[in-house]
Amino acid sequence: MWSRERGRLKPLRCGVEELRCRRREREAALRKARREQQLVSKRLLRDEALEEAEEGCVAVIFGEAEIQQFLRLAQRGTEEKEREGALVSLRRGLQRPETQQTFIRLEGSIRTLVGLLTSNRALLQLEAARCLHELSHSEQSAVVEACLPATSYLLTYLSGHSSDFISPHLTVLEALGYALSQLLQAKEAPEKIIPSVLGSTLPQHMLQLLQPGPKLNLGVAVEFAWCLHYIICSQVNNALLITQGALSTLGLLLLDLAGAVQRTEDAGLELLACPVLRGLSNLLTEAAAEAVGRQLQLRDERVVAALFILLQFLLQKQPSLLPEGLWLLNNLTANSPSFCTSLLSLDLIEPLLHLLSVSNVVSVLVLTVLCNVAEKGPAYCQRLWPGPLLSSLLDTLAFSDTEVVGQSLELLQLLFLYQPGAAQAFLQQSGLQALQRHEEVAQLQDRVHALQQIALHG
Amino acid sequence: MQLPPALHARLAGAPGSAEPLPVERNPAAGTAPFRFAPRLVRFPREHDFFEDGDVQRHLYLQDVLTQVGGAPERPRVPEFTCQVAGCCQAFGALDDYEHHYHALHGNVCSFCERAFPSGRLLDAHILEWHDSLFQILAERQDMYQCLVEGCTEKFRTSRDRKEHLVMRHLYPVDFRFDKPRKSRGPAMPGAAEQVLAETLGDDGVPSEGDAMEVCSEHVEPPPEPAGERRAYSHRIPSTICFGQGASRGFKSTKKRNKHQ
Secondary structure, three states, rough: OOOOOOOOOOOOOOOHHHHHHHHHHHHHHHHHHHHHHOOOOOHHHHHEEEEEEEEOOOOOOHHHHHHHHHHHHHHEEEEEHHHHHHHHHHHHHHHHHHHHHHHHHOOOOHHHHHHHHOOOOOHHHHHEEEEEHHHHHOOOHHHHHHHHHHHHHHHHHHHHHHOOOHHHHHHHHHHHHHHHHHHHHOOHHHHHHHHHHOOOOOHHHHHHHOOOOOOOOHHHHHHHHHHHHHHHEEEOHHHHHHOOEEEEEEEHHHHHHHHHHHHHOOOOOHHHHHHHHHHHHHHHOOOHHHHHHHHHHOOOOOOHHHHHHHHHHHHHHHHHHHHHHHHHHHHHHOOOOOOOOHEEEEEEEEHHHHHHOHHHHHHHHHHHHHHHHHOOOHHHHHHHHHOOOOHHHHHHHHOOOHHHHHHHHHHHHHHHOOOOOOOHHHHHOOOHHHHOOOOOOOOOHHHHHHHHHHHHHH | OOOHHHHHHHOOOOOOOOOOOOOOOOOOOOOOOOOOOOOOOOOOOOEEEEEHHHHHHHHHHHHHHHHHHOOOOOOOOOOOOOOOOOOOOOOOOOHHHHHHHHHOOOOOOOOOOOOOOOHHHHHHHHHHHOOOOHHHHOOOOEEOOOEEEEEEOOEOOOHHHHHHHHHHHHOOOOOOOOOOOOOOOOOOOOOHHHHHHHHHHHOOOOOOOOEEOOOOOOOOOOOOOOOOHHHOOOOOOEEOOOOOOOOOOOHHHHHHHOOO
16 A cells, blocks of 8 residues: 555646646645744645545544444444445544544544454455554644554564565554654654653564565665654664664664665665664764774674665665765764775775765765865875875865865865875866965865965975 | 775675774864864754755655555455365455465464464463463463563563553553453364354454454353363463464364364
8 A cells, every 4th residue: 555566556637747847846845844844744745645635525524423333333344345434434534633533532442443453354454554544644642642552562463473475464564654753753752752652662663673684664664764763863862772773773774775776776765765874874973872883783894885885876866865875974984994994995985076066065075074084194095195086176176165165175184284295286286276266255265375375385 | 976896795795894094193184274073963853954855755655645545446356265174264355365364374373273463472372371381380480471572571470461561561451351261172062153152252243353362360260061171171371362263162174073
């Protein structure tokens, strides 16, 4: 249901160009919403979907008696079709917030739903998952919180299965992950919800569902990776997550993703890459990470190899995610002679320089990573030189973006300091002229003058 | 962006890394007017840095919801029945059957024919229900393991464990807790009806939908009709049974034939 191979495409009612145009409009609307901190609003998700969904808006609000009737039929009806039909009606009703409220206040309703979610009749399980899906759209945190206690139980049951081949279980798992991800985005999540999630076995279940291997399902992993990201970036207790193996799991997942990206053209891997990159990057900033880092896991240069394979993939499929990948590279290299050495020994400087033409944000990040390497001293700068670095720097000095130029100046200082002959070569390549254009720029002039002095007088 | 050819091989190779080059800093590096110092960067939830990725995520979700809104058509096949002995469930779609098979016939206990959601739970069941050594040990030490993976707690009785599951792991409080385990005698007249009654549950209500059931502690055994039930032990303590009830009892016709 969630995975794209299974969903049926609606017949195209309009041309491809119109679709592209619509998608641009949707994107613009979402950006606006995010800036206004409204992106979590479920209405944004619903409004679009309702327009396109076959059934359209539901007019009816169900009361207690009706909900009870549907639940009873679903649970105990004699005919398969009857039971399924009851759940479909219930699900439609749950599109209305009033009905959602009534549902959660009705005693035993969640319990019944949980029972149906673990039914051995696949069709019922699927419809129950859709009901859960509706509930997780609620604007009212009370509704979504009502579902939370069941999650631990459901995850135990569902993750106990060898879920490779049992599609309804995967669907339910995905629905659960999605519902949880909505819950974790609520404004009050850091104070109320995340602490209790961290106090339960949910994080361990989540990490288990993210373990690479034959059982890993993309749709499920995407949802739970986002859950993990929301927990991590809320910064409630990341040290705990690290002790539970979050760094290790995410690291292995990164390696797995890079492997997958090489094997298949499958669109959708970037949906998983994004939260994994974010989770890793943020976790690396924790003090606890350093302790773990001293163990093998985070000195493994395969992580760097994997990241570059992903960067190449992102450049093709989703360039807007490049900054996130480079953010991880920064956090990996900032305080790590080991990873800086890996960049050099794996010959990754040149590919890195290739990214300098993508965008200003990307360029600043690339230059920052290069600075991370160069600031470690002469042994590192020696390996950066000669190569294409100088001509790349001369190119970036031609940028008009102040931040890009500023970062280039920082890198030049380090090179002049640690690499004999660098200043000389810079001069020979008309470096002074390149610097001159920025002599009047407030944020840059001090550094420009300093470099001019060093280049000329040593 | 050309990657060095050896990179892919490196990814597939063993973990590890080259010896790091020696670090040797000059105090002049990054001093005024320069300002560079390597820094770990952390972004909180609402940071603008996440805008692009968040928007992509939402676009994906919107697409998904559009598909979820309508009911997908499922490929149907001519009706067929489950081939497992004693089961006559009929199906019109392969994934329904797959699901049914896995739920009711996978991970089946060979002693009592209950089916379990996972191999792990089946193992726990066999240990607790069919291993006499377990019973002996349980008299002296905490043997009932918590059923949630990752939780290492052990308990003296299954009731204590049940309480732990409810309090600590938020399991539903009364989910099938009240269903007593029926003791079984040898085939009796009306055994077929008894089997049917068990499939449906105590009160004639279908027992499907209950993947995990907990039988209440029965303090005293039910009244025994003379003779027939003595062969079977009533000492079996209450425990949390994860089995699908439908498979219990004398369902297998094969077994019955043996006794005849």
